[in-house]
Amino acid sequence: MTTTITRLAAPALTAHRGELAALLVDIVAAGASLGFLAGLDHEEAAAWWDTLLPSVEKGSLALWAARGADGRLEGTVSWYRESKPNGRHRAELRKLMVHPAARGRGTARALLAEAEREAALAGIVLLFLDTETGSGAEHVYRSAGWTEAGTIPDYATDPSGTLRPTTLFYKHPKQAGHPEHPGHTG
Numbered sequence: 001m002t003t004t005i006t007r008l009a010a011p012a013l014t015a016h017r018g019e020l021a022a023l024l025v026d027i028v029a030a031g032a033s034l035g036f037l038a039g040l041d042h043e044e045a046a047a048w049w050d051t052l053l054p055s056v057e058k059g060s061l062a063l064w065a066a067r068g069a070d071g072r073l074e075g076t077v078s079w080y081r082e083s084k085p086n087g088r089h090r091a092e093l094r095k096l097m098v099h100p101a102a103r104g105r106g107t108a109r110a111l112l113a114e115a116e117r118e119a120a121l122a123g124i125v126l127l128f129l130d131t132e133t134g135s136g137a138e139h140v141y142r143s144a145g146w147t148e149a150g151t152i153p154d155y156a157t158d159p160s161g162t163l164r165p166t167t168l169f170y171k172h173p174k175q176a177g178h179p180e181h182p183g184h185t186g
Helices: 010-015 017-029 042-058 107-121 136-143
Strands: 004-007 061-067 073-081 090-098 126-132 147-157 163-171
Touching (some): 010 017, 010 042, 017 042, 017 073, 017 090, 061 107, 073 107, 090 107, 107 136, 126 136, 126 147, 136 163
Parallel strands (some): 090 126
Antiparallel strands (some): 004 061, 061 073, 073 090, 147 163
16 A cells, blocks of 8 residues: 655645545544534534634644545644743644554555654654543554653543543654654754
8 A cells, every 4th residue: 555645835735635535524424533523513623624724824823634546635734843942842732643544555554654753853852642541542552662651541522522531642754864863962
C-alpha cells in the first residue's frame, strides 16, 4: 500500500474542507474520541475545520493529510506550537485520525513520523498529547516511542457522552546536534 503525506497550507485546507469534514464525521461515527459527540453532522465538522484556518495561516498549527494510492483521504494529524515565550520549544500533537477503512495499514504511524520529523526540523524539542485511555491510539503512541506521563480520570466524554480517562504522552523528536536530543543544532 502506498500512502502519500502532504502538509496542508491554508488554501489546501479551504479547498479540501468538505473531504476533511467527511473524514471527521466518519471517524466520530466509528466511536473515536476527538472532542465531538455522536451525531456530528457534515456542516458542524466543516465549521470545525474552518476554525483551524487562522492558526494554519499564522504557522502555529501544522497540518498533514494522508492519501491512499487511490487518492482518497485516509487521515490527518496536526501539531500546535506554543506561542508563549517560555514554551516555544514545545508543541501539542492533535487529532491523529485515520479513517476506519484505512486502519491497520500503517497510516497512523506514517502521519505520526512525518509530524515528528517536521517538529524536529522546526526546532521543537518536546511534543505532547492526550488520548482516550484504553483506545487503539495508545498502542500506536507507545510503539512509536512515546512516553506515558500519567492518566487523568473523567477527562472527556466519548462520542456517546460517557466520561472517560485520558492518558498523557510526550516525546522528544530527534534533533541534530543537541546532546540530549541527537541532531539538534541549537
